Structure formats: C-alpha cells, structure tokens
Amino acid sequence: DAKTTQPPSMDCAEGRAANLPCNHSTISGNEYVYWYRQIHSQGPQYIIHGLKNNETNEMASLIITEDRKSSTLILPHATLRDTAVYYCIVRSMEYGNKLVFGAGTILRVKS
Amino acid sequence: EAEVAQSPRYKITEKSQAVAFWCDPISGHATLYWYRQILGQGPELLVQFQDESVVDDSQLPKDRFSAERLKGVDSTLKIQPAELGDSAMYLCASSLTGTGPYEQYFGPGTRLTVT
Numbered sequence: 001d002a003k004t005t006q007p008p009s010m011d012c013a014e015g016r017a018a019n020l021p022c023n024h025s026t027i028s029g030n031e032y033v034y035w036y037r038q039i040h041s042q043g044p045q046y047i048i049h050g051l052k053n054n055e056t057n058e059m060a061s062l063i064i065t066e067d068r069k070s071s072t073l074i075l076p077h078a079t080l081r082d083t084a085v086y087y088c089i090v091r092s093m094e095y096g097n098k099l100v101f102g103a104g105t106i107l108r109v110k111s
Numbered sequence: 112e113a114e115v116a117q118s119p120r121y122k123i124t125e126k127s128q129a130v131a132f133w134c135d136p137i138s139g140h141a142t143l144y145w146y147r148q149i150l151g152q153g154p155e156l157l158v159q160f161q162d163e164s165v166v167d168d169s170q171l172p173k174d175r176f177s178a179e180r181l182k183g184v185d186s187t188l189k190i191q192p193a194e195l196g197d198s199a200m201y202l203c204a205s206s207l208t209g210t211g212p213y214e215q216y217f218g219p220g221t222r223l224t225v226t
Contacts, residue, residue: 041220041222042219042220043115043202043204043218043220044154044202044204045217046215046216049212049214051212085153087153091212098156098159098167099154099156099215100156101155102153103151103153104153
C-alpha cells in the first residue's frame, strides 16, 4: 500500500471549514483514498473514500488532485465534536486488503 | 444502526495472567479484523478472518496471542501470558466481503492495562 503523509496537528475555529491535507505521491491506479477519524477513547469512524473523482457525503467532502498524488478532506462547518485524530489511508482493492493506519492529524476545533 | 460490539470495555490484569476479549461483528459481515492500538499511534492489524478462516495473521505474536472465530460470527482474542507491553486498546472491526471498496466498521474497543 502507498504511504501517506499528514501534518501532525491542525487547529480550526468552530463554524469554519476544516481542510485536512494528505500526500500520497506513490499511489497506484487501483488504490482508493480513505479517511477515518477517531474521537478520544472511541473506535475509528469511517468518513469518506474516493478513487479519482471528488466525493461528498453528509459528513465531509473529499477533493483528490488530478494526478491523485494528494487529497484534502473538508469538514464544511467544523464543530467542537469534530475534534479528533483524522487518518488518511491509501487502500488497494485486493481481496481482503487491510487498512494501514499512520499517525494521522490531530484536529482541534476551538470556540 | 447496527454496531460492532466488544467486551469488556476495560480490563486490568497482572502480567503473566491470561486475558480474553470478545467481539460480535455487524450481522452479515463475513470479514472480521482485530487491531491493536498503542497510545499515541494508529491501529495496527493483528489478525483478519474471512468467515472462520484466518486470512492474515502476519503481525500476531503467536507465542502468546491467539484468535478464533469458530462459527464464523463472533470472535475471541486471547493473550497468555500477558506482558506489560501488551497494554493498549484492542479494536475489532468488520466489513462486507469482496473486491468492492467496503468500509470497515469499528467497535468501541477494549482498553487493556497490564500491571
């Protein structure tokens, strides 16, 4: 699986958009970009995933660059409850392929 | 909404003792995963099941850890004997099976403290 690089921490003001970057320059054509988050003392929670196109769901938007070497997770209106560790993971679709977590980005939403 | 169940939520044990964790995946999810998460790090896969069969246990310390999923539904992870370095969060996850981009759903975890 391709390696990802994320900033260790970010701050965001409550009500503003949070933009979390991720670099995955060695991603291959059959690998998806996944985002999970982990609120303190809870299990990781799936947020969104994408292959080539930008994706949006009720939680967030995922913007993938045209060359697929980087992506940005956008939380449009961050709340205090969005404070968590956010993991960007590149995952191939081989049967049974596991998730390989890095250290992630600690997002602190401040009032 | 269906959830992955885990028990116990917290466990304190003395080193050299045996400890076991239980996981009940979302109904219909044939793939089950056990992860270990050391404080300050991301989760690391220990073992993956497809129904009752082990698909990947390359990171499972087999001298002291064992995992089973006898009927292809719920699963148990055991440590015997526990060591101080085993203190961590143990997470269970499940997913649908196949080549689709299926997401994994995680349980709340079991926090193990070995004294």
